[in-house]
Amino acid sequence: MKFFRTLPLAVALATLALAAVAFAGRGITVKGSDTMVILGQRWAEQYMNQNRGQIVQVTGGGSGTGIAALINGTTDICQSSRPMKQDEKLKLRDRYQTMGVEIPVAKDGLSVFVHETNPVKDLSLAQLKQIYTGAVTNWKQVGGKDATIVLYGRENSSGTYGFFKDHVLDGRDFAASCQTLPGTAAVVNAVSRDPNGVGYGGAAYTKGVRDCPVRKDAKSPAIMPTAATVRDGSYPLSRDLYFYLRKPAQGDVKKFIDWVLSPAGQKLAVEVGYYPLK
Known part of the structure; x- marks a missing residue:
């Protein structure tokens, strides 16, 4: 007992x-x-x-x-x-x-995502700044078709948001029309469904979209994020x-x-x- x-x-x-x-x-x-x-x-x-x-x-x-x-x-x-x-x-x-x-x-190379059907060949850092601050609003202004650019980005708690704001926008605010999404996968998903969309995020998330080559300036070559260009820093958005x-x-x-x-x-x-x- x-x-x-x-x-x-x-x-x-x-x-x-x-x-x-x-x-x-x-x-x-x-x-x-x-x-x-x-x-x-x-x-x-x-x-x-x-x-x-x-x-x-x-x-x-x-x-x-x-x-x-x-x-x-x-x-x-x-x-x-x-x-x-x-x-x-x-x-x-x-x-x-x-x-x-x-x-x-x-x-990592911070990729710029466009729809697979988007005819724009490349974008410079200056053009990306104009696009994401709202100074450029139509794809035809950067060599594309006559269509309104739809902006997708990250929430402000994201390091990717901070990097893009500091290195592309030079600290300026994003356009009010930019749709903020919770994660790069969500940005990629949105752009993959939107022929007029543009987004940014880590280079590992590119399924269903096209990486748009980036130029440091108008006179520089357009560079894709690859192991070589990210390691040597020639890709403008390496980090x-x-x-x-x-x-x-x-x-x-x-x-x-x-x-x-x-x-x-x-x-x-x-x-x-x-x-x-x-």
Whole structure:
């Protein structure tokens, strides 16, 4: 009888012990860039397959959301398609006495997407600025057909949005007509259904649309985003993709990052549609 009286207590203690183990073993959390979410998930899947017992959880939400999570202490790693801003680093410093750790993990070419039937051969950075600020509103003004340009872009929490605004619009505001969408996949889907649409996003997301070559200026050659042009910087919209940490990596987080930077991790980045660091 004594055994049965103590059984509920034993079960309760065992449940608490399992819960504690589960919490302690929650694994590595990775949050941020929607551009990088598929790449991050593939990295996590292959790493877990090769390292049984390791758990890596990857979610998106945008670079800004990931950086906020890093500052708030709710993610171990932030994925970001843009560098952290100074005010974000200062928030980290105020809370953790560190300016954070920046780790480039891959390269990307920010693609300009047009419909597969769009006859426009290429666009310069100046033309893209005019299009996305509303100064140019018809495709015939940039060598296309007589049709109103329909703009698609990312939400302002996106690192891709920030990169495009800084490097193409020179910090100016997007035209009010630009339709903001939650993720590059949504932008690609919209452009693929709209013969007059134009969008931008990571080079890995090009199914159903056409990459439009980009010129640095009117006198420069039109360049497509490829491994060679992104690595050497000749493609005008080349960029690094980053992991951000609060402090230097240790333990399981360091092992995961070391694997991402290894030949196996960099090869996987290429398979997903991005470009290696070297």
